[in-house]
Amino acid sequence: MAEQSAASGPLPPGSTIGILGGGQLGRMISVAASRLGLQCHIFEPDAEPPAGQVAAAVTTAPYDDVDAVRAFAAAVDVVTFEFENVPASTLDLIEDQVAIHPTRRALAVSQDRLDEKAYISSLGIPVADHAEVSSRSDLAAAVSSTGGPGIVKTRRFGYDGKGQVRIGSAPTDGEIDEAWAELKGAPAIFEAMVPFTQEISVIVARSAAGEVVCFDPGVNVHRHGILHTTTVNGSLPPETVTAAIDIATRIVDALSYVGVMGVELFDTDSGLLVNEIAPRVHNSGHWTTEACVVDQFQQHVRAIAGWPLGDGSRHSDAVMTNLIGDEIDAWPHLAAEPGVGVHLYGKGASRPGRKMGHVTQISLRH
Amino acid sequence: MAEQSAASGPLPPGSTIGILGGGQLGRMISVAASRLGLQCHIFEPDAEPPAGQVAAAVTTAPYDDVDAVRAFAAAVDVVTFEFENVPASTLDLIEDQVAIHPTRRALAVSQDRLDEKAYISSLGIPVADHAEVSSRSDLAAAVSSTGGPGIVKTRRFGYDGKGQVRIGSAPTDGEIDEAWAELKGAPAIFEAMVPFTQEISVIVARSAAGEVVCFDPGVNVHRHGILHTTTVNGSLPPETVTAAIDIATRIVDALSYVGVMGVELFDTDSGLLVNEIAPRVHNSGHWTTEACVVDQFQQHVRAIAGWPLGDGSRHSDAVMTNLIGDEIDAWPHLAAEPGVGVHLYGKGASRPGRKMGHVTQISLRH
Numbered sequence: 001m002a003e004q005s006a007a008s009g010p011l012p013p014g015s016t017i018g019i020l021g022g023g024q025l026g027r028m029i030s031v032a033a034s035r036l037g038l039q040c041h042i043f044e045p046d047a048e049p050p051a052g053q054v055a056a057a058v059t060t061a062p063y064d065d066v067d068a069v070r071a072f073a074a075a076v077d078v079v080t081f082e083f084e085n086v087p088a089s090t091l092d093l094i095e096d097q098v099a100i101h102p103t104r105r106a107l108a109v110s111q112d113r114l115d116e117k118a119y120i121s122s123l124g125i126p127v128a129d130h131a132e133v134s135s136r137s138d139l140a141a142a143v144s145s146t147g148g149p150g151i152v153k154t155r156r157f158g159y160d161g162k163g164q165v166r167i168g169s170a171p172t173d174g175e176i177d178e179a180w181a182e183l184k185g186a187p188a189i190f191e192a193m194v195p196f197t198q199e200i201s202v203i204v205a206r207s208a209a210g211e212v213v214c215f216d217p218g219v220n221v222h223r224h225g226i227l228h229t230t231t232v233n234g235s236l237p238p239e240t241v242t243a244a245i246d247i248a249t250r251i252v253d254a255l256s257y258v259g260v261m262g263v264e265l266f267d268t269d270s271g272l273l274v275n276e277i278a279p280r281v282h283n284s285g286h287w288t289t290e291a292c293v294v295d296q297f298q299q300h301v302r303a304i305a306g307w308p309l310g311d312g313s314r315h316s317d318a319v320m321t322n323l324i325g326d327e328i329d330a331w332p333h334l335a336a337e338p339g340v341g342v343h344l345y346g347k348g349a350s351r352p353g354r355k356m357g358h359v360t361q362i363s364l365r366h
Numbered sequence: 367m368a369e370q371s372a373a374s375g376p377l378p379p380g381s382t383i384g385i386l387g388g389g390q391l392g393r394m395i396s397v398a399a400s401r402l403g404l405q406c407h408i409f410e411p412d413a414e415p416p417a418g419q420v421a422a423a424v425t426t427a428p429y430d431d432v433d434a435v436r437a438f439a440a441a442v443d444v445v446t447f448e449f450e451n452v453p454a455s456t457l458d459l460i461e462d463q464v465a466i467h468p469t470r471r472a473l474a475v476s477q478d479r480l481d482e483k484a485y486i487s488s489l490g491i492p493v494a495d496h497a498e499v500s501s502r503s504d505l506a507a508a509v510s511s512t513g514g515p516g517i518v519k520t521r522r523f524g525y526d527g528k529g530q531v532r533i534g535s536a537p538t539d540g541e542i543d544e545a546w547a548e549l550k551g552a553p554a555i556f557e558a559m560v561p562f563t564q565e566i567s568v569i570v571a572r573s574a575a576g577e578v579v580c581f582d583p584g585v586n587v588h589r590h591g592i593l594h595t596t597t598v599n600g601s602l603p604p605e606t607v608t609a610a611i612d613i614a615t616r617i618v619d620a621l622s623y624v625g626v627m628g629v630e631l632f633d634t635d636s637g638l639l640v641n642e643i644a645p646r647v648h649n650s651g652h653w654t655t656e657a658c659v660v661d662q663f664q665q666h667v668r669a670i671a672g673w674p675l676g677d678g679s680r681h682s683d684a685v686m687t688n689l690i691g692d693e694i695d696a697w698p699h700l701a702a703e704p705g706v707g708v709h710l711y712g713k714g715a716s717r718p719g720r721k722m723g724h725v726t727q728i729s730l731r732h
Contacts (some may be wrong), residue, residue: 056419197688308702336674344403
């Protein structure tokens with residue numbers, strides 16, 4: 001632990017950032033921190049986390065191991081997370097000893113899809129039509145009131161399309177039964193399908209001093225509920241870019257947020273609405289590593305360490321493509337492509353749906 | 367250690383690269399390796415090496431610790447170095463177990479300034495006028511035959527201006543005495559001062575398959591014998607760029623070199639001549655991290671791991687400035703500069719002349 005605390009100014013080089021979660025996001029945060037002379041300590045229940053290969057220290061312990069959590073908090077100068085579902089009791093323990101960024105409030109809001117929509121609506125920002133679903137009859141009522149089609153999702157612990165069931169426009173009672181059964185009684189939310197023309201995301205950073213910097217919005221394409229590509233090539237009309245950045249800025253300002261946030265938006269004929277927010281570095285911001293002098297990972301580190309934000313302007317156009325499951329087997333060919341940055345996450349086994357790496361193709365900026 | 371050996375194809379993701387030396391070059395190689403899903407194991411005599419903060423494993427032992435060297439070699443899939451002065455006996459031990467890249471031949475040539483000049487001359491590439499200095503009378507003869515001024519340098523173990531004494535154009539006997547005394551009897555070389563207009567360097571990579579890729583040549587400015595800035599902004603005439611790349615390519619081809627090499631050149635009215643070569647990633651190539659999709663560190667990893675070389679084309683102009691000694695104290699201001707990538711090396715104490723970090727300013731390509 002370095003001498004100076006976050007409260008009294010920027011964490012000086014030599015300070016240690018604690019990261020809850022040791023996956024690819026933690027790995028890329030740790031690499032970014034090293035550029036600034038900072039080091040990282042990973043806390044991760046699973047053995048041999050990908051982030052541990054590039055971190056100064058790793059604690060392998062369950063999140064409810066009180067002694068391990070306390071020792072971790074004592075060894076670091078600030079804590080962040082790459083994974084939203086860390087138990088509240090773990091965060092309570094840590095917060096007794098050291099600051100957590102982004103703050104608990106942002107995490108709480110984003111952990112519950114219903115609370116998140118309520119919060120964003122309260123800021124005057126549009127979200128999809130939706131309804132709380134606590135019973136089968138709630139679900140049936142929600143479908144008939146919004147007119148379907150839509151998606152019923154668990155309020156908590158969902159990611160990459162997990163905990164989600166699509167419902168068609170005129171579902172039978174049997175289909176409602178089936179969807180309800182699949183939720184296994186978890187509190188849920190029904191979201192009416194949004195007739196969007198494209199999905200956009202904004203990676204926004206806010207510093208402790210309240211400075212806000214957005215990376216250029218990207219256009220996302222999903223496959224099987226998982227991000228497939230993000231494209232940033234000047235194709236968005238300026239008014240859409242301005243509106244997207246305005247929404248992202250209002251959200252982080254309202255939360256007095258510190259760190260990087262991913263804001264996913266639907267672009268519709270009647271304007272933008274927020275799909276969801278992620279209080280962390282985001283898959284749709286991976287392109288920034290190749291196309292900006294300061295990427296989303298370094299921007300996040302700068303924010304949580306009390307540094308000034310960096311220059312996130314885009315020097316090149318970019319298309320980021322995820323490598324899911326055995327798509328990683330193409331690495332020898334991908335590595336030979338001109339203009340391509342290859343990122344492999346150091347995960348042992350590829351499983352269907354598992355994010356194994358990504359590639360970013362850059363080209364002259366339009 | 368991964369299943370596949372370097373001989374049978376590219377090292378697959380999950381393989382381990384052993385790095386001899388744990389300074390900032392090893393640190394940046396380790397970060398680059400992580401992008402490709404490879405991990406690094408650092409061997410370094412000093413405790414808490416900067417590279418150890420971003421490596422999967424660190425061995426802290428002297429280079430003559432036979433057991434430690436053998437265990438290190440057994441734990442990795444290929445070995446490279448960030449430091450040229452590893453004892454030959456250590457390399458012998460390692461080579462019994464696992465391949466070293468670049469090879470011993472390149473290292474041997476570059477470790478001795480006299481051998482290096484002889485080798486490069488043998489390829490028909492110009493070098494500075496020079497003479498072997500094994501005695502005081504050799505030194506006096508060299509000065510009078512080349513007509514001075516010049517620099518007398520120890521043949522081995524010199525870097526960043528260490529082991530070098532400048533000699534003026536008409537030195538007194540006392541000045542010759544003093545210079546000779548400063549060498550402390552070490553075998554030396556006298557190099558006549560070259561009337562150069564600028565110093566250029568080329569970072570060249572050669573793969574195991576014989577593919578050669580050069581980054582754009584940069585213009586270097588030194589201060590107190592240490593690199594101060596490298597600028598790559600299209601200012602060099604095309605014929606100089608072509609000649610520089612041709613020289614670098616001939617050297618790596620002649621050596622059947624595998625890895626990245628730094629080739630320092632003097633630009634004179636009668637053309638280019640080679641100042642020195644470094645069989646490793648090089649300070650004058652640090653700008654590539656911000657200005658190319660694949661930087662010199664990743665290019666080196668790709669070469670030694672048997673991968674195809676990446677795209678080293680420059681998407682932006684760049685000026686790299688070293689942070690020496692207490693220049694690092696400016697980090698809070700440097701971090702706030704637009705278009706600037708900041709790199710701090712995680713070294714504890716700043717000492718005069720110690721490389722503590724660097725910054726690279728990028729701008730639109732000319």
